[in-house]
Amino acid sequence: MTRRGDRTAGPTSVGPGAVRGLVDAGGEVALLLEIIRLTANGPAVEPLAAAVARMITEATATDVCFVHILDDTERTLILAGATSPFDDHVGQVQLPLGMGVSGWVASHRTPVVITEDKESDPRYLPLPALRGTEFISMASIPMESDRGGLVGVLNVHTVERREFSPRDLELLHVIGRLVAGALDQARQHRRLAMRERAHERFVEQVIANQEAERRRMAGDIHDGISQRLISLSYHLDAATHAVDDDAVEVAVQLAHARDLLGLALDEARVAIGGLRPPILDDLGLAGGLASLARSTPQLPVDIAVDDERLPEHVELALYRIAQEGLQNIVKHAAAALATLRFRVHHGVARLDVSDDGVGFDVTRTQQFGATATPSGYGLASMTERAELVGGRLRIRSRRGVGTTVTVTVPLGHQRERC
Template sequence: MSGPRPLDPVGALIDPDDEVALLLDVIRLTTTGPDVERLAAEVARIITATTATDVCFVHVLDDSDRSLTLAGATPPFDGQVGRVRLPLGTGVSGWVARNREPVVIVEDKERDPRYVPIPALRGADFTSMASIPMELDPGDLVGVLNVHSVARRAFTGRDVELLRSIGRLVAGALHQARLHRRLAARERSHELFVERVVATQEAERRRMAADIHDGISQRLISLSYHLDAASNAADGDELAAQLGCARDLLGLALDEARSAIGGLRPPILDDLGLAGALDSLARSTAQLPVEAQVTDRRLPEHVEVALYRIAQECLQNVVKHAAASAAVIRFEVTGGIARLEVSDDGVGFDSGAPAGPGPDEAYGLRSMTERAELVGGRLRIRSRPGTGTTVTVTVPDG
């Protein structure tokens, strides 16, 4: 069995004059960004290049804190990154991770009871190794740093301290990179959840619209034909009058069905995108003139749907509550941000007042705010009595 033994200063990794340069290079690497694999690969490369060792492996503690994953390696082992996993306590690296103590093996690794061969890393090709815990603070492990050499090398106490210093520097950067990756994954998971929720809602609206079109609308049209035939064949003024009323009611029902279909899923949103749908919405608001100033730019479907619904709700609020003579819809995408703005010249209200608008308006504002937040956006309202109201929604583009 071979373990730590009296160390030969002839085997020093690096000239003392070059240690500072190496540490400065490592510090520089730790400030280059939150990419765990890239950082680990660069650290492995610079260590082998500077210390004249043959390979370097950087193993990072998994989120489960139960195993190590190879996060960085020098060629030809860089292809094994992400594939090699070691449970804590297994192999030399696993022992170091569990015990938070460095291990130096000068030769005869196979005789060390802690050693477990990993075929993908070809341990038999290398004679000597040093395995060092990477810690933020004593006991706060981030990973394990290993260096190997083909020729026999008696790693010195100074070598171990140098590698521990590198490990401490790298540990902080790797910890921050892991936190960044977890946060990014959580945000992406939230985005996917939102997309699925909105997609499910819109799929249900499509289904309901199709049911109305294929069922209610078709039956009402068929009924209209029968009423026309009955009207032509009937005798008596009273019967004709009743049938005339029936036709009027039927016309209203058809109009309501078409309006419901449009409200569930405006076909123009599928055909022309948000810009075309907003322009159509402006032209179809008969109660007051609405100007549309829109940029023809497609967005993800769930974002287009949310912005269209918000614009629709805004105009409904303007018609019901604002006593406005005109309104404007603006839509543009600049600097990676989609911006929707609906403004009117109506009576306005004190948007900063604690009580806010009335119950109906408050419900509409909550609904619009929730729609904006659901797609990662933000809704802002500017209004003062007598100066009209402007609702602005900003959403990241894509």
């Protein structure tokens, strides 16, 4: 029988009749195969931990099983999986490394077996939520993966007193290593997903801040510079009518000032529209694209767009890409017709800007960079806008056939925030 003072590595010498194995050889193979099958499916951390806990208790005739996983700080164990009735506590029980039996096992990477009288073990820390006093015997095994090191701790408990042999511990150790690899992979996947969501939020916030600043600047121009220019225009008109007939030169100079003022007003209005297209706020992307098509008098534009609202920063990016694409066609393509298409399908927004113009060599474009194309297309800013909102820009072109610029933006989390 295990001595109370020797509980770290399990019993060292046990009579053959006193050892009760966790599971027979056939059951052991079946259990390992089932765990391999389960981990190969790559579920998330909590479902995998819960499924493993259930399988271990069923196969080993133990009463409860707890799977504790290191959190992202790697300083705290969190209960990630448990058998009933403790499954309600998943995610709520936390144990710093070094505290309790599980914390000790995680710190020392060494199994612990307690056959009875847990309260006398200095490492034992009662957790009321897990009702440890109701269980007599326990085995605690570190779960380690070759790539990720320590992943967590696997515990089994029994209501009745039970011996755990070296073979029992070896089996639990093998299970721990099998599960650790899958749990570590699931944990890394979760971390990556969290980083991606954080990146999305960061990009969205950056664009939102830029747009807020542009709105402020547009308002300042409209309320300040534009209003002063308009007021000045009235004064110039009044001065023009007030001069005497013999003051011809004064009238000429005032007329020149009036012309310059008109140009300044036009430039201020263009600047306001460039900072933030008001039509996006009023009519959304569909209305904005339709307005772009109508405001390109040099070229007929065939347009077909879905009336779908997207997050503000995505709408702005697609509007600017379409705007620059149409400008490029007018400047460089020598086209007879442009085509503008926008649709949302299966959670992906797609924008196509096409022409039937002269086209260019896409291979050379990729070789020399988007801003150094032989036809003068400035594609770098369009590519940057697409990538900032998590999208991708693709160019298809052939000389004498025309060009199509396609932007696809997976909406995903972005759609939920529109």
